[in-house]
Amino acid sequence: MNTEKPKIMKVFDELLENPQNRLVEQAAQSGRIPIGYSCSFVPEPLLMTDRLFPVRLHAMGVTGTELADNYLSSLLCSYTRSILEFAMDDRYDLIRGWVFVPSCAHMQRLTDNLDYLKKPSFIHVIDVPRKVNSATVAWQTEELRMLADRLSEHFNVDTSDHALMKAIDEWNHFCSVVSKIGELRKRPNPPITGTEFHSAVMASLASPKDLILPYLETLHDEIKNQDTKGKYRARLMVAGGHLHDPEFIRVIESQGGLVVADRFCTGSIPGLNPVKVNGDPFRALAEQSFEKALCPRMMEDFERRLKLIMDTVKEYKVDGVVLEVIKFCDLWGVDAMPLVSALRNEGIPVLKLEREYRLGGEGQLRTRVQAFIESMGR
Amino acid sequence: MIAAGCDVGSLTTKAVILNNTRLLGHAIARSSINPEKSAAEVIEKALKAARLTFDDIGFCVGTGYGRERIEFVKKTVSEISCHAKGAHFLQPxxxxxxxxxxxxxxxxxxxxxxxxxxxxxxxxxxxxxxxxxxxxxxxxxxxxxxxxxxxxxxxxxxxxxxxxxxxxxxxxxxxxxxxxxxxxxxxxxxxxxxxxxxxxxxxxxxxxxxxxxxxxxxxxxxxxxxxxxxxxxxxxLRVDPQMMGALGAAVFAREKMGGK
The missing domain is CATH 3.30.420.40 (ATPase, nucleotide binding domain)
Known part of the structure; x- marks a missing residue:
């Protein structure tokens, strides 16, 4: 396994130590407006118009959810409870607006409680339909226009078509740089580990894109001519819902499985595909949000979710898939059952792991991953 | 061809000494808070039961939650694989x-x-x-x-x-x-x-x-x-079921030494 980290990685690691990192502080101090969001159905380019910038909410380093547990049942997923915990602990005090999606009942409870307890001056819920067809794309386009109008009115920012087109260009450039790094993982000896890649992506999603881009370019330049420096026993793909902490991937990789591809809410596949504009930019964003999220809340999309994993397995020459599901996640909990069977039927080894938002039970995790790699004859 | 397996579990630590397919000795003890110490003590007991010394061991595999802390093993294998290996060895x-x-x-x-x-x-x-x-x-x-x-x-x-x-x-x-x-x-x-x-x-x-x-x-x-x-x-099975992980580890060790 690659033991020598690219030098630039220390920047990404440091940026992940705080949900409002120094780049967020820097942008906020210069008069820009950070907008927090928690779901992949929220189209980042819309939150990049004019002085706005999106900050993907994370609660890495959370040690408990004592405050949040007063309001959210312990049967709600630990991701939503962790976000509320940080919000109540004023860890997102720079965030000037919140955009949520009722993608599941847990997220809805988070939104309701955050609204009730913190009374933010700007909070908006995008009502994303659960089916994809021409009528729902039109609905979603209208939803995004409503959000744009509210942002414009509340923050006095330009969210016109022209401003959005500019933001989409910036977003697409950001995606192309991350994808360029991601492409290197297809190599027989990838120059970047899954832990490092995830750290860079997570830090980027939680930072203003223009300020993080130079670091991403440096990372690409630093590694593009390198190879994996150590040995690994298997190439793995991680799939599932919200996964923020790169430590989870580090534990997997500590057992000799190099994570070469990811398919989770905060990963790069297919989340960072560019937005294709052909006419109305709001409609393009609406189409893109349906295309990139691949969330199990879209029950009719199961075949597409399965196909994406199978295509990625082939493209990245993956030996086995680790399917991670946060405990009590209704959506992934239900989807995982047929997904595991379907992948196994295709001859793809699968390890399903139930986990909490923060890394725990490292010993058990190591044992399962080691046994999984051994069971693949590696 | 002396192979050994050591299983440092959460409650007990076990060791098995194997000569080809013959079980020469085994031992079990309560795990202490120090996995290195537990492993060293139990392998010593198993060797004593087998009337052997540490130098006689050709290859040793570690398993169990404390596997990565065992100082004298040459390889670690998950306890899941070891239990499977041990059971298959005893009863295919x-x-x-x-x-x-x-x-x-x-x-x-x-x-x-x-x-x-x-x-x-x-x-x-x-x-x-x-x-x-x-x-x-x-x-x-x-x-x-x-x-x-x-x-x-x-x-x-x-x-x-x-x-x-x-x-x-x-x-x-x-x-x-x-x-x-x-x-x-x-x-x-x-x-x-x-x-x-x-x-x-x-x-x-x-x-x-x-x-x-x-x-x-x-x-x-x-x-x-x-x-x-x-x-x-x-x-x-004909072996104490609690020893299965350590037995599987010893079988893995035997295979490492070229035994089938």
Whole structure:
């Protein structure tokens, strides 16, 4: 396994130590407006118009959810409870607006409680339909226009078509740089580990894109001519819902499985595909949000979710898939059952792991991953 | 060709010394807070039983939760693979293994070659583990090993409403206060344990032959309750089931040295 980290990685690691990192502080101090969001159905380019910038909410380093547990049942997923915990602990005090999606009942409870307890001056819920067809794309386009109008009115920012087109260009450039790094993982000896890649992506999603881009370019330049420096026993793909902490991937990789591809809410596949504009930019964003999220809340999309994993397995020459599901996640909990069977039927080894938002039970995790790699004859 | 396996588990540490296919010695001791020390002590005991010294060992494999802390092993293998290897070594017809350890339980399904086809582990709750039985035995004022034998005297086993270790304790205390016999309580506890683990075992798909490994497999009450739950006989293996992980590790070590 690659033991020598690219030098630039220390920047990404440091940026992940705080949900409002120094780049967020820097942008906020210069008069820009950070907008927090928690779901992949929220189209980042819309939150990049004019002085706005999106900050993907994370609660890495959370040690408990004592405050949040007063309001959210312990049967709600630990991701939503962790976000509320940080919000109540004023860890997102720079965030000037919140955009949520009722993608599941847990997220809805988070939104309701955050609204009730913190009374933010700007909070908006995008009502994303659960089916994809021409009528729902039109609905979603209208939803995004409503959000744009509210942002414009509340923050006095330009969210016109022209401003959005500019933001989409910036977003697409950001995606192309991350994808360029991601492409290197297809190599027989990838120059970047899954832990490092995830750290860079997570830090980027939680930072203003223009300020993080130079670091991403440096990372690409630093590694593009390198190879994996150590040995690994298997190439793995991680799939599932919200996964923020790169430590989870580090534990997997500590057992000799190099994570070469990811398919989770905060990963790069297919989340960072560019937005294709052909006419109305709001409609393009609406189409893109349906295309990139691949969330199990879209029950009719199961075949597409399965196909994406199978295509990625082939493209990245993956030996086995680790399917991670946060405990009590209704959506992934239900989807995982047929997904595991379907992948196994295709001859793809699968390890399903139930986990909490923060890394725990490292010993058990190591044992399962080691046994999984051994069971693949590696 | 002396091969050794050392299994540092959460509650006990085990070691096995193997000469080709012959078991020369084995040992078991309670795990201390220092896995290195536990492993060193237990391998020494096993070597003594085999009348060998440490220098005689050609290859040693470590397993168990403390595997990465064992200083003298040349390779580590997960306990899931080791239990599978040990069971296949003893009885090649085994296809399903139910391993109940001190703080977790696993169900493993094998193919005819002894390769793992599927496995599942329970680790977030003590109710399907040896720890559950330990707590219950203490509550009944019994030694852990008595929990199995006494349950054979039961006439009306209790039906535990909860398999949660904490709630089940409250329930058992209530029954004790009602002067219920310890045999009926022990039988109910074993059945609750088996019912819980059977759910896990069914999820890998039960295929005969089925065997149990881990310390709890020595409890005849659980073994019989498991047979009833799953509707299949449990293959009794010729080695202490608690040694299965260490035995599997020793078999892996033997293979590393070129043995088949």
């Amino acid at each position: 017809s085994v296809r399903t293994i139910i391993d109940i350890g001190g703080q977790d339980c696993k169900a493993i399904r094998l193919d005819a070659k002894g390769e793992i086809v599927k496995f599942i582990t329970n680790d977030k709750c003590a109710s399907g583990t040896g720890r559950f039985l330990e707590v219950m035995a203490k509550l009944l004022g019994l030694k852990l090993e008595e929990l199995g034998s006494i349950s054979s005297q039961a006439t009306r086993p209790i039906n535990l409403a909860s398999t949660c270790t904490v709630w089940a304790q409250a329930e058992v205390i209530m029954h004790l206060n009602e002067d219920m016999s310890r045999a009926d309580l022990a039988a109910g506890i074993n059945e609750a344990m088996a019912a819980r683990v059977a759910i896990l075992a069914r999820s890998v798909g039960i295929e005969k032959d089925v065997c149990m490994s881990g310390g709890v497999a020595k409890n005849t009450g659980v073994l019989e309750a498991m047979e009833k739950q799953l509707g299949v006989p449990m293959r009794r």
